[in-house]
Amino acid sequence: MGFDVREFPDRETATRQFQSLVRRGVRLHFIYTGGVAGYYNYARQLWDMLPGVDWNGQATTTFFKKMDHVAMLVDDRSDLIHDILRHLPGDAVSAGAV
Secondary structure, eight states, X not given: OOOOOOOOOOHHHHHHHHHHHHHTTOOEEEEEEGGGTXXXXXXXXXXXXXXXXXXXXXXXXXXXXXXXXXXXXXXXXXXXXXXXXXXXXXXXXXTTOO
């Protein structure tokens, strides 16, 4: 087995980058699963990791604690799809973007 090498920006860089997206009016939805517990393991972790970002109500998260990180089960994939659709703007859904 190989090494799982992931590079993450430092907190200052991540804060600056996310704040830039929020200032531009970008709406963000983050989906996390319990399948990678070493990286993300509780529902409010994003907010705790980046307390310096003023999200301005433009960011939401969903944490599927029992879902595998690749959503192998049919019910998990269904839950994932419904979560994404629930967070899309209404006009994207009605315009057939999905």
